[in-house]
Amino acid sequence: MNAQRHDVPLVAAGYEIRLMGQLDHRWSDWLEGLTVTHEGDGTTTLSGPVADQAALHGLLRRIGDMGVTLISVNVSHEDHV
Amino acid sequence: MATPILATKLFAPPPRANAVARQRLIARMDDGVRSRRKLTLISAPAGFGKTTLLSQWIAATRRREPEVRVAWLSLDASDNDPARFLSYLAAALHSADAAFGSDDAKGPLTVEATLTALVNDVARSPHNVILVLDDFQLIEEASIREAVVFLLERLPSTMHLAIATRSDPLLPLPRLRARDQLTELRAADLRFTAEEATAFLNSVMGLSLTPDDVAALETRTEGWVAGLQLAALSMRERTDVAGFITAFAGSHRFVIDYLVEEVLQRTPPPVREFLNQTAVLDRLSGPLCDAVTGQTGSAEMLESLERGNLFVVPLDDRREWYRYHHLFADVLRSRLLADGPRRMAALHGLASQWYANNGFAEEAVEHALAAPDFAGAARLIEASISGIRKSRRDATLLTWLALLPRDIIRRRPVLGVFSAWSSLVAGDIDAVEPQLAEAQRMLSLVAADGTPAHDSEPSDELRNLPVTIALYRAAVALGRGDLADVQRRAQQAMDLTAPDDHLGRGAAAGLLGLASWARGDIEAGIRAFEQSGASLRLAGNLTDALSTTMVMADMLTPLGRLREIHRAYDAALHEAIEECRGGEPTADLHAGISEVFLQRNELGRALEHLAASEALSERASSHEHRYRWFVAMAGVRRAEGDLDAAVELLAGAEQHYRRGFFPEVRPIGGMRARVLIEQGRLTDAQAWMSEQGLSDTDELTYLREFGHMTLARALIAHHRADPASGALPRAIGLLARLLDAAEAGGRVGSAGEILVLQAVALELQDQTHLALAPLERALDLAEPEGYVRLFLDEGAPMLRLLRAAAGAGIRPAYVRQLSQALRQTEGSGAAGLPVTSALSERELHVVRLLATEMTGPEIARALSVSLNTMRTHTQHIYAKLDVTSRRAAVRRAEAAGLI
Numbered sequence: 001m002n003a004q005r006h007d008v009p010l011v012a013a014g015y016e017i018r019l020m021g022q023l024d025h026r027w028s029d030w031l032e033g034l035t036v037t038h039e040g041d042g043t044t045t046l047s048g049p050v051a052d053q054a055a056l057h058g059l060l061r062r063i064g065d066m067g068v069t070l071i072s073v074n075v076s077h078e079d080h081v
Numbered sequence: 082m083a084t085p086i087l088a089t090k091l092f093a094p095p096p097r098a099n100a101v102a103r104q105r106l107i108a109r110m111d112d113g114v115r116s117r118r119k120l121t122l123i124s125a126p127a128g129f130g131k132t133t134l135l136s137q138w139i140a141a142t143r144r145r146e147p148e149v150r151v152a153w154l155s156l157d158a159s160d161n162d163p164a165r166f167l168s169y170l171a172a173a174l175h176s177a178d179a180a181f182g183s184d185d186a187k188g189p190l191t192v193e194a195t196l197t198a199l200v201n202d203v204a205r206s207p208h209n210v211i212l213v214l215d216d217f218q219l220i221e222e223a224s225i226r227e228a229v230v231f232l233l234e235r236l237p238s239t240m241h242l243a244i245a246t247r248s249d250p251l252l253p254l255p256r257l258r259a260r261d262q263l264t265e266l267r268a269a270d271l272r273f274t275a276e277e278a279t280a281f282l283n284s285v286m287g288l289s290l291t292p293d294d295v296a297a298l299e300t301r302t303e304g305w306v307a308g309l310q311l312a313a314l315s316m317r318e319r320t321d322v323a324g325f326i327t328a329f330a331g332s333h334r335f336v337i338d339y340l341v342e343e344v345l346q347r348t349p350p351p352v353r354e355f356l357n358q359t360a361v362l363d364r365l366s367g368p369l370c371d372a373v374t375g376q377t378g379s380a381e382m383l384e385s386l387e388r389g390n391l392f393v394v395p396l397d398d399r400r401e402w403y404r405y406h407h408l409f410a411d412v413l414r415s416r417l418l419a420d421g422p423r424r425m426a427a428l429h430g431l432a433s434q435w436y437a438n439n440g441f442a443e444e445a446v447e448h449a450l451a452a453p454d455f456a457g458a459a460r461l462i463e464a465s466i467s468g469i470r471k472s473r474r475d476a477t478l479l480t481w482l483a484l485l486p487r488d489i490i491r492r493r494p495v496l497g498v499f500s501a502w503s504s505l506v507a508g509d510i511d512a513v514e515p516q517l518a519e520a521q522r523m524l525s526l527v528a529a530d531g532t533p534a535h536d537s538e539p540s541d542e543l544r545n546l547p548v549t550i551a552l553y554r555a556a557v558a559l560g561r562g563d564l565a566d567v568q569r570r571a572q573q574a575m576d577l578t579a580p581d582d583h584l585g586r587g588a589a590a591g592l593l594g595l596a597s598w599a600r601g602d603i604e605a606g607i608r609a610f611e612q613s614g615a616s617l618r619l620a621g622n623l624t625d626a627l628s629t630t631m632v633m634a635d636m637l638t639p640l641g642r643l644r645e646i647h648r649a650y651d652a653a654l655h656e657a658i659e660e661c662r663g664g665e666p667t668a669d670l671h672a673g674i675s676e677v678f679l680q681r682n683e684l685g686r687a688l689e690h691l692a693a694s695e696a697l698s699e700r701a702s703s704h705e706h707r708y709r710w711f712v713a714m715a716g717v718r719r720a721e722g723d724l725d726a727a728v729e730l731l732a733g734a735e736q737h738y739r740r741g742f743f744p745e746v747r748p749i750g751g752m753r754a755r756v757l758i759e760q761g762r763l764t765d766a767q768a769w770m771s772e773q774g775l776s777d778t779d780e781l782t783y784l785r786e787f788g789h790m791t792l793a794r795a796l797i798a799h800h801r802a803d804p805a806s807g808a809l810p811r812a813i814g815l816l817a818r819l820l821d822a823a824e825a826g827g828r829v830g831s832a833g834e835i836l837v838l839q840a841v842a843l844e845l846q847d848q849t850h851l852a853l854a855p856l857e858r859a860l861d862l863a864e865p866e867g868y869v870r871l872f873l874d875e876g877a878p879m880l881r882l883l884r885a886a887a888g889a890g891i892r893p894a895y896v897r898q899l900s901q902a903l904r905q906t907e908g909s910g911a912a913g914l915p916v917t918s919a920l921s922e923r924e925l926h927v928v929r930l931l932a933t934e935m936t937g938p939e940i941a942r943a944l945s946v947s948l949n950t951m952r953t954h955t956q957h958i959y960a961k962l963d964v965t966s967r968r969a970a971v972r973r974a975e976a977a978g979l980i
Binding site for chain 1: 126127128247248305307333334335336337338407408411412414415416418419
C-alpha cells in the first residue's frame with residue numbers, strides 16, 4: 001500500500017473531522033488546536049493539520065473519551081499543511 | 082509495597098446506595114457466569130455507567146454468594162509496563178484471597194510463568210473467582226494484551242473475567258463469540274431505558290418530572306447516563322425545571338458542554354475554583370488537594386462533593402482517596418487548558434512536589450512530565466532509577482526517557498548512561514559509545530567554582546558511573562566480537578570498582594570470564610566466573626549467582642571434570658530449591674544436572690530431573706537457558722536409541738536458543754549433525770559442516786573443536802559407507818591433530834572423546850591391537866570421573882574394542898561395567914539367561930580371552946598354562962554355561978554380564 005495510490009497521507013496533512021452536536025470552542029486546545037466550526041445542521045467540524053497517523057489516532061481517542069459521536073474523518077484537500 | 086495508591090487501584094467501589102438498579106443488565110451478566118462463559122465485556126464510551134454497573138453486579142453476586150472471591154484492578158496508563166501490570170494483577174488476586182499469589186518465588190518470573198502460577202492457585206481454590214479489569218482501554222502494550230489472552234486460554238472453570246473498556250480490546254473476541262464464551266454489553270445496552278430514566282430522575286434524584294419531560298431528556302441525551310446525571314444536577318433546586326428542559330432540548334450544543342456549564346454556574350465559586358485547580362489530578366486526597374490549591378479543608382470538600390454527587394468516585398473505604406469521573410475531569414481539564422498552559426503547568430508542578438515529598442516517586446515524575454517541567458522530571462527520574470530497576474520495570478523508565486529532551490539527558494550523566502544502556506538493549510550498538518563518551522566528558526568537567534559541571538546529584542549510581550561506563554563499553558566490544566577490547570574494558574571496570582560495589586564487581590568478573598573462555602583460556606574463565614558468582618551473591622542477587630553454574634558446567638565439560646560439574650549442580654540445585662522456592666534458575670539447574678546423569682548413563686535419574694525441570698519451567702525458566710532442557714532430553718532419547726525424537730528435540734532447542742554473548746562451544750547444529758551421522762544421513766549432516774566451513778585441513782581452535790570432532794565422526798561414517806573413499810586416513814589425521822590441540826589446551830574431556838574416536842578408527846582398519854592404546858588412555862581419563870556414555874555412544878564397534886581391552890586386562894572392572902551397559906543398550910536380547918553355576922575367577926579370565934580373536938594356544942600362553950589345562954578350563958566353562966562351542970560360550974557369557 002502506498003500513500004499516493006490511496007491518497008492517504010502518511011505524514012502531516014489537513015483533516016476534517018465531523019462530530020455530532022456543537023462543541024464549545026474552548027475544546028480547541030484540548031483537541032490539538034484544531035479549529036472548531038459549528039455547521040448549520042447541529043454538527044461540528046474540527047479542521048486543521050494533524051502531524052501523522054499516530055497523532056490522528058490519539059486525537060480520535062480523545063474525541064471518543066469525550067463521549068462525542070463521530071460522524072466522519074476526511075483528508076482536506078484544500079487545506080494542505 | 083502497600084502504598085495507599087496501590088490499594089486504590091485494587092478497590093472495588095461499592096455501589097451508590099441510591100443508584101438505579103440495573104436488573105436487566107445484571108441478569109445478563111449473571112447468566113454469563115452461570116453458563117460458564119469466560120469473559121464479560123462491557124464496551125462503551127465514557128459516561129455510560131460501566132464501573133457503576135460492575136460494582137452493582139459485584140455487590141449482587143456477593144449477596145448471593147458470600148464466599149465469592151473478587152479481584153478488582155482499575156488500570157491507568159502507567160500500567161502499560163508489563164512488570165507493573167503483572168505485579169498489580171497478582172496483588173489484586175492476593176487481596177481477593179490470601180492463598181492466591183502468595184507463593185511468590187524470589188527469582189523473577191516470565192509473564193506466562195506468573196500467570197500460570199496464579200491460575201493454578203485459583204484452580205486449587207474451592208471458591209468462585211471474579212477478576213475485574215476496569216478502564217482496559219488504557220492498555221496499549223501488546224505483551225499485556227497477550228498476557229490477558231494467555232489468561233483467558235487457561236482460565237479455570239471457577240474463574241470469570243470481566244473487562245470494562247471504552248473501546249473494544251484487541252482480544253480474540255470473534256473466537257470467544259463463536260464459542261459462546263463471551264457476554265457483551267455495549268452502549269446500546271447500557272443506555273437508560275425510559276423506565277430507568279424515570280427511576281433515576283424521579284426516585285433517585287427526587288425530581289418530579291412528567292413522562293413528557295423525561296422523554297424529552299431521554300431523547301436529548303439519547304439515554305447517555307452521564308448526560309442524564311448532569312441534567313439532574315442542573316435541575317436540583319431549580320424552580321423552572323420545565324424551562325430548563327425546553328431550553329436544553331432545543332439546543333444543539335454538545336450535551337456535556339451545555340450541562341457542565343449549567344452545573345458549574347450553579348456551583349458556589351469556591352467549589353468551582355477547587356474543581357478547576359484539582360482537575361489535573363488523577364487521584365485526589367485531602368492533603369494532596371491542600372497542596373495543589375494552597376488551601377486547607379480539601380478533605381471536607383471532597384466528602385461534600387461525593388455527597389453532592391459532583392462526579393467524584395471514592396477509591397477506598399476510608400474516604401481518603403477519590404478520583405473525578407473521567408468525563409468530568411476531561412471537561413474540567415479542557416477548560417483549564419483553554420485558559421492557557423501556564424496555570425496547568427503550575428498545578429502539575431505543585432502536584433509533582435507533593436508526590437515527591439510524600440514518597441510517590443512515579444506519580445511525581447508523571448506530573449512533572451505533564452507540566453511539562455523536564456528539568457524537574459529529569460531530577461526525579463534520576464533519583465528513582467535504582468528503585469525502579471530493582472523491580473525490573475525498565476519499560477517505565479524507557480517511556481520517561483523518551484519524553485525528555487536530549488540536552489537535559491546530556492547534562493545528567495546518570496541519565497545519559499542509562500540512555501546508552503537503553504540503546505544497548507535495543508541492539509543499537511552504534512548509538513551507545515557517543516552517549517557514554519558524552520557522559521564521561523560531563524563527569525570530568527568542573528565548573529569555575531570547583532563544583533561538578535553536570536546536574537546529576539550525588540548518589541550510588543553517580544559514584545559507580547565510571548564502572549558502569551566501562552562495563553557498557555565491554556558489552557559493546559562483546560557485541561562486536563572484539564575479545565581483546567572486552568578484556569581491557571572489563572579489567573578497567575574491575576579496577577574502578579569500589580570494594581563494596583558487588584554488583585559492578587560481579588558484572589566485570591563475568592565479562593572477564595567470558596573473554597577468557599572465548600579465547601580458550603578455560604581455567605581463567607572458570608576462576609572469573611567463580612569470582613563473579615561470589616560477588617553477585619554478596620550483592621544479594623542469588624538468581625544470577627546460581628545461574629553462573631550453567632556457564633561453569635559448560636566450561637568444565639571440555640576439561641573432563643564431570644564430578645566437579647556434578648558437585649556444582651548439586652549444590653546450586655539444593656540452594657535454588659531452598660532459597661528461590663523453585664523460581665528461576667531451578668528449572669535450568671534440573672536440566673543441567675540431568676546431563677551429568679546422562680553422561681553416567683543413569684537415564685532414569687536424568688529423566689526425573691528433566692521432568693522436574695519441565696514442571697517448573699512454565700513459571701521459572703529463563704529464556705536464556707531454556708534450550709538446555711531440549712538438548713538434555715535429546716541426549717536421553719539418543720541414548721535410548723530414539724534418534725528421530727532426538728533430532729526433533731534438537732530442533733526445539735534451536736527454537737529456544739538465544740544467541741547471547743556466550744561462546745557457542747557446543748553448537749546445536751553440531752549435535753544434530755552427530756545424530757544424523759548415526760542415522761546414516763551423511764548428506765544432511767554434511768550440510769551443517771559445509772555451512773560452518775569445516776574442513777579437516779583447518780587450523781584447529783577450541784571454539785571450533787566440537788565441529789571438527791563432528792567432522793571426524795562424519796569421515797569415519799563415510800569410510801564405513803564407502804571404504805574406498807579414502808575418508809579414514811583423513812579422519813585419523815584430523816584426530817591426531819585434534820588430540821594435540823586438546824592436550825595443549827589442557828582439555829582432558831575433549832581428549833577423552835578424541836581418543837575414543839581414534840580407537841574406533843583404528844579398529845575399522847582391523848588394527849585392534851593398535852586401537853587398544855588410545856582406548857586405554859581414554860579409559861584411564863574417564864574412569865575416575867565416571868563417564869559411561871562416552872563409550873556407549875559408539876555402539877557395536879566399541880563392544881569389540883572393549884572385548885579386546887578385557888582380554889588385555891585393561892581396567893577390568895570399568896571395562897566390564899561398560900560392556901554390560903553397552904550390551905543392554907545394543908539390546909543383544911539374550912540378557913538374563915541363567916548360568917548353571919558360577920564361574921571361578923580363573924574361568925572368568927579364560928572366558929574373556931575366548932571373547933578375543935586369540936587362538937587356543939595363544940590363550941594358553943597368555944595364561945602361562947599348558948594347552949591341556951586350558952582345554953579343561955574350557956570344558957568346565959562350556960558345561961557351566963550349557964553350551965558346546967566357543968562362540969556360544971562368549972555370547973552366553975556376555976548375555977549373563979560376565980564379560
